[in-house]
Amino acid sequence: MLSWFLKYRLIRIQARANPRREDERFVHAALEKAGFLPARASLYFAWRTALATTIVAVLLSSAAVSYAYASDDVLPRTPLYSIRQTVEDVAEQMVPQNLKSRIQAQNVERRIKEAHLLVAKKQPLPAFHRQLLLRPERVSSTRALALETMRQKREGIKQAQASSTQALKK
């Protein structure tokens, strides 16, 4: 057996004898209790508090983001509406080029839905929502493209429905 291999095996045994974290904590706590070592608990507590705060913040923010994105109660001029816009913008930036128009179309659909909800609640419509309802052709070119995609999609569905109805009649 080579001497370096022997050394390696001995060092591996040494590694198994390393104190575990709980051993280290146990001895440190005893010395700390006796006043021989400064309190480390405060640092440990601060670390744990920071971790817990971060977890809670992440959970709350993810819940808030989900709510802001999905809820019908989140409409223009409500505090969470900006979160919805941010999520939509990020999604639009992140998706591949070939899926961008679909996302834009979805966003326009959401705006139309929002506009209808605002009308139903008798709340004033923001400029974009008003334009979307009254003069969809004046919406910016990106949105217009999205609208066109959406229109084509709807027409495609209508045609498919018509053909399937005809097929049933026959």
Next chain:
Amino acid sequence: MEKRHFETFYQRFFGRIYKFVFYRVGGNREWARDLTQDIFLKAFEAFERYDPARGEVAWIYTIARNHISNAYAKVRPTTDLEEVEDHIRVSTDARETSVTRDEEKRLLAAILELPSDDAQLISMKYLEGWSFDELVEILGKKSGALRVQANRAMKKLRIIILAKKRISS
């Protein structure tokens, strides 16, 4: 030495003292941490009386060795204290399966067959992780002499292991 330096001292030696104790109590972690705790409590109480000229490694090592000897004397008064000081005990604790793996058990048993000086040096250097500079302080020998001794001890260990393998096969 001033007590405010104790924390640095503790952080420097905790791991090695724990390992030193661990091997001498048969790999029993609970006992190892209790004894390690007592050793550092003793060290703190004597910290102001400690003479830096003597070397802190040799100082804490002496405290640890004496404390283990006393602990063994209380538990088993008939134990040969020198044997306890110098030898590594193979774990009999069923929970410490990692330490008692067959191959490692054979290796530890082979170390016990070395002359006591060599066994002590090999275990301190390779199982407990003391550096040669620290071993100079603890064992009171020159660094060059320790390196030569370690080299020879490793060769002897190799021969013992090979001989055992031949017998078993």
